[in-house]
Amino acid sequence: MTNTPRPPKIPESVLVIIHTPALEVLLIERADAPGFWQSVTGSKDRPDESLVETCVREVAEETGIQLGAPGIPPGALRDWGLSNVYEIYPRWRHRYAPGVTHNTEHVFGLCVPAGTPVTLSPREHTAHAWLPWREAADRCFSPSNAEAVLQLPRLAAGPPA
Incomplete structure (x- = not known):
């Protein structure tokens, strides 16, 4: 069996801040970069994949949290109307097409009940923590x-975007 090369990553991604009503934030530690804590992130799988579809897929893949499960209605996912364009870290540029150096990241929030179980994808993440929002911000490796x-x-207190 031969390994089929993966297609280059699409330089458009989502960042999903998963939080409780009490503003505790879920952070996950990257398997490929110990000490790098982050929220759920992920690129579109295909150009026509909607950002919401990307969020739902990435949240499920990385944390096991399913939108539509009891206590997590689809409306719990909110587009915060924020986006960031940033330079892709050199250590991860090989995943993109040659010459691609920047990514556009769209920010979403997902409010889940306290005590929501988390099942990590061990290939991607090794640990998780629920932290008060200020402490979570301090632990994130990505600005x-x-x-x-x-x-x-x-943004959690405002009307849906």
Whole structure:
């Protein structure tokens, strides 16, 4: 059996801040970069995949949390109307087409009940933690992730975007 090369990643992704009503934030530690804590992130699988579809897929793949499960209605996922364009870390550029150096990241929030179980994808993440939002922001390795977490109190309280 031969390994089929993966197609290049699409440089458009989502960042999903998973939080409880009390503003505790779920962070997950990357398997390929110990000490790098983050929220759920992931690129579109195909150009026509909607951002919401990307969020739902990535949240399920990385945490086992299913939108539509009891206590997690589809409306719990909210587009925060924020996006970031950032330079892709050199260590991960090989995943993209040659010459691609920047990614556009769209920020969403997902409110889940306290005590929501988390099942990590061991290929992607090795640990998880529920942290108060300020502590979570301090632990994020990505500046855009930290900034999004700092927006949580304001955006979680507002009307859906």
